[in-house]
Amino acid sequence: MTKVFPGGTVAVDDVNLHVDHGEYVVLLGPSGCGKTTTLRMIGGHEFPTQGEILLDGQSLVDLPPHKRPTTTVFQHFALFPHRTTLQNVEFGLKMHGVKKDERREAAMRALDMVGLVPLADRKPNALSGGQQQRVALARVLVTKPKALLLDEPLGDLDRLLQLRMRVELRNLQRQLGLMFIHVTHNQEEALSMADRIVVMNDARIQQVADPLTIATKPATEVVARFMGDNNILRGVVKAHEGDRLIIEGDEQHLRVSVHAPGDGRAIGSPAMISVRAAAVTVEANGSGDGLNSAECEIVFVEFLGDLVKLHLLAGDERMLAKVGAEHYPSLRGREGERIRISWKEDDVQLLDA
Ligand SMILES: Nc1ncnc2c1ncn2[C@@H]1O[C@H](COP(=O)(O)OP(=O)(O)O)[C@@H](O)[C@H]1O
Ligand SMILES: [Mg+2]
Known part of the structure; x- marks a missing residue:
């Protein structure tokens, strides 16, 4: 797919990518290379100028974000401070008009997935940073997406929490067997988490490969320089x-x-x-x-x-x-x-x- 913004900026230039169910793919590249725009097109927050987005053979291009089987986790995993863990997780379903009992049950299941049932009644300020992240994930998972889209999800965290969340997020993805498409400019994060890394530069894909290959066999000068x-x-x-x-x-x-x-x-x-x-x-x-x-x-x-x-x-x-x-x-x-x-x-x- 391709995205040209009004004014002529080519944000994404003929990016072709196939992602399998259950796969953890990381889009990696310097700031401004088109990662977020690519993710926004997949999530339905941006229309491609050209191209298609298919999931299981079905075109997503004409569906609004909330009708797509994708859920986007934006840069901030912000929670409602005055709501409990459970209420935070239920919130998304409430917006979709799901009834109270059903909401509660689905939210408890999602909390169970991230191991937070015992903390269901706490408010965010009584949770650690890592626990808050997991609440935010449960809030996303409760909508049962087929693909989770994450834009710099660990960007704001302090380094120690970032290192822990890498492992937690990756383990959770393995347990759920869900497709994750994760955007970052952090090389180490990409190497540590991805099944496959898509290195982007200047709106284009430079190389798609597993982390070991990206680290040891860069295909292009751009990848070799960017990986450092x-x-x-x-x-x-x-x-x-x-x-x-x-x-x-x-x-x-x-x-x-x-x-x-x-x-x-x-x-x-x-x-x-x-x-x-x-x-x-x-x-x-x-x-x-x-x-x-x-x-x-x-x-x-x-x-x-x-x-x-x-x-x-x-x-x-x-x-x-x-x-x-x-x-x-x-x-x-x-x-x-x-x-x-x-x-x-x-x-x-x-x-x-
Ligand atoms: N809404 C927009 N209107 C015009 N240009 C945009 C818009 N969003 C992003 N861009 C431009 O598209 C390019 C890619 O941006 P983006 O996808 O946000 O990159 P990344 O997430 O890799 O930092 C940049 O040059 C950016 O300035
Ligand atoms: Mg971005």
């Missing part, structure tokens, strides 16, 4: 050696080999590769011929608790290495010194421009 902590090198093809390409960097003559069977690009043509910072090691196990290794100056040793990030310069090329915290005592304070880094050919990823 990737070393991206531009160069030219120097040689084909069987299934490998040998690529030499434009600036510093770093030489990198990459497994690329069937890649027919000519000698001298441009190529771009990425290597994850976490795949770079500081042990001296390079082959010694300069392939997949580099001599660097240590610019900054950044301690991250469970990891150390080394900011390096190979000539003018900035590079990153992420190694275990156990290396910190031997790396601390060594800014300005030289070090040899290396990586495995298997960790080199050929990128589309």
Whole structure:
């Protein structure tokens, strides 16, 4: 589907996506890339300029939001402060004209799903942040959607609660077996929660894949940059050696080999590769011929608790290495010194421009 706003902004450009029942899909991308607009079109809050939205073969495009088998959870999970947990959950059904007894029963079932029956009579200010989130979820689940649409649902929470809610939300989704489509700009959140990640940029899909693939095999330069902590090198093809390409960097003559069977690009043509910072090691196990290794100056040793990030310069090329915290005592304070880094050919990823 495509969405062009009046005035000409192309918010969503030919986004095609199939989501299975029971699947947890995360739309991930920088601010303004079209995530919310995509979700709003699925939920019925925005009309596509072009395209279709089908659920089980049925077109949703002409249905208003409340007639769709989708429910949207907006950025704020706000609850009514003067209502109890139960009343908060019942509220959505009341709006739909469901009778009192039926309402109560359905609300209690939804509270049971999120484990909050014992707290049914409490008001929000007597609940923890995590419990409030679960009430908000129960309020959504009570309407029995086929798909839950979540726009930055953890965006406002403090970090600890955010980390806990990731697990809770994901577990709940598994238990319910419901389709969740979750929008976030947070890479780590997407990696930790999704069955499949859809990386968007500039109104378009860049890559659709499972979290491990997105993290280790970015398809494009945009994905490699957005996911962060990737070393991206531009160069030219120097040689084909069987299934490998040998690529030499434009600036510093770093030489990198990459497994690329069937890649027919000519000698001298441009190529771009990425290597994850976490795949770079500081042990001296390079082959010694300069392939997949580099001599660097240590610019900054950044301690991250469970990891150390080394900011390096190979000539003018900035590079990153992420190694275990156990290396910190031997790396601390060594800014300005030289070090040899290396990586495995298997960790080199050929990128589309
Ligand atoms: N109602 C609107 N009218 C005009 N432009 C809009 C409207 N809503 C969003 N946009 C524009 O569409 C683009 C995508 O926005 P959005 O879907 O909100 O991105 P995201 O959720 O990824 O941050 C942005 O350029 C934004 O300014
Ligand atoms: Mg948004």
